[in-house]
Amino acid sequence: MQGNLSEIDICSILQLIELGQRTGQLWVEAHSYRNNKPSGTIVSEYTLKQQSWFVFFLNGQIIYCQQGESSLSRISDYLRHYRVEMQLADKQIASLSSTDAPEYAYLWALLEQNIINPKIAASIIYNLVHETxxxxxxxxxxxxxxxxxxxxxxxxxxxxxxxxxxxxxxxLQEWKQLYPHIQSPEQLPVLSNKLQIESSLPAATVNKLQHWADGKTSLRQLARYLNRDILTVAKAIYPYVQQSWLQLVYSTTNKPDTHTDNWELKRKSRGQIVCIDDAIAIGETVNSILQAQGYEAIVLTNPLEALSLIFQLKPDLILCDIAMSQLEGYEVCAMLRHSTAFRFTPIIMLTGKDGFIDRVKASMVGATDYLTKPFTDTELLILVGKYINNQ
Known part of the structure; x- marks a missing residue:
């Protein structure tokens, strides 16, 4: 079972898994925009955030949830609440990367060595499932x-x-009521009017705010440290954000456990290539083939989002699938060709058909070339090399 969340939502997917009493793994990937400027500022600065999640099931029930390729920092945050320090040897931690769920394996290692007890492990799992x-x-x-x-x-x-x-x-219904003052669990609270806070709040409250609103701790981390859900924490600080005593900002650095792209990547010597295809398997294939040969490959699965992002990326070459659910590749190609920025950028159309009419249509909208699926590594690399090397 696979597809796009514009066609079926997460709630329905989970219900199907539960009703079917299925055992297996759900992988979800999403791209979202975030505003790097504090709420209330006139100028907005948007970047794209790419995230992925894994949910593990047994007979229609959840065993565990993991965010992306975890770096164990989520576990570390919860262990801080229980005053447990990470005590596994580096060699043991390194061996966890070969497992399907490093976080889960780490928890079990802590259990086996009696560093934590089953009650603490169960509480951490519950909270991680909840936040995911x-x-x-x-x-x-x-x-x-x-x-x-x-x-x-x-x-x-x-x-x-x-x-x-x-x-x-x-x-989530209550969370929406906090918008736009609070927008994301990844925002960092920062004191913005210390004098006003000191004159308006008890000293104990001021001390707590100064301790946590350091611009380094996200709302989600704060919730983990306090062993509270994110909504409870957000509602607690909401009045201070409303009064502009606190500002919520995003981190300007990439932590090891995040998957945020600033989309101003340094191009590798062989060139940057964007592949627009709503079929995940094709995107993964293209990515693995091109990156192995030194190209910088970026796969975009939503053609509507791709149209805006591609102007930020300014790639050396574009691969675009013809048959996509939200927007046909012909339309994407035609729109790009109407822009001076992409008037001469090579655009190669990908399709499962090898027909004369499709080739004519591709040519009419300005496509540079045409590649029929399935294709071999050699076919793709020859075509890409032909046009990138000629620029």
Whole structure:
């Protein structure tokens, strides 16, 4: 089972997995814009954030959730609440990267060495599942793949999908009421009017705000440190944000556990290539072939988003699928050719058909060339090299 979140939402996907009592893994990828400037500023500065999540199931119930290729920092945040320091040897931690879920394997290693007890482990798993589903149920765009297979093992316990869906749906309704003052769990609180705060609030409250509103701790991290859900933390600071005593900003640095692209990447010597294709498998294939040969490959699965992002990227070559659900490749190509920025950029159309009419249509909208799927590594590399090397 795979598809686009514009066609089926996360809630429905989870319900299908629960009703079918399925065992396996759900992978979700999404791109979203975020405003780097504090709310209230006139000038906005947007970047694109790319994220992925994994949800592991056993007989229609959740075993665990992981965000992207975890660096164990989420576990570290929760261990801080329980005053537990990371005590595994570097060699043990390095061995976890070969597992399907490094975070989960790390928790079990802590359990086996009696560094934490089952109650703490269960609490951490519950909170990680909760925060992951909070993010997933907020999504409206993205791609997903569910693969049936062996369950993640061993299992500490399983969690009911319906319970989380009902609980988090209510929380998201309340979360929306905090907008635009609070927009994301990844925002960092910063003191903006210390004198006003000191004259208006008790000293104990001021001390707490100074401790946490350091511009380095996100709302989500704060929730982990306090062992509270993100909504509770957001509602607690909301009055201070309303009064402009606190500002919420985004981090300007990339932490190891985030997957944020600033889309002003340094181009590798062989050139930057954008592939627009709503089929995840094709995008992954193109990416692996091109990166292995030293190209910088960026795969965009949403053609509507791609049209705006591509003007920021200014790639050396564009690969564009013809048959896409939201927007045909012919339309994408025609729109790009109407812009002086892409008048001479090579655009290669990808299609599952090898017909004369398709080639004519591609030529009429300004396509440079045409590649029929499935294609071999050699076919793709020869075509890409032909046009990038001639620029």
């Amino acid at each position: 589903l909070f993010d997933l149920l907020s999504l409206h765009q993205g791609n997903f793949i569910f693969r049936q297979g062996a369950a993640l093992a061993p299992q500490l316990h399983t969690l009911e999908i319906t319970y989380f869906v009902i609980k988090i749906t209510k929380e």
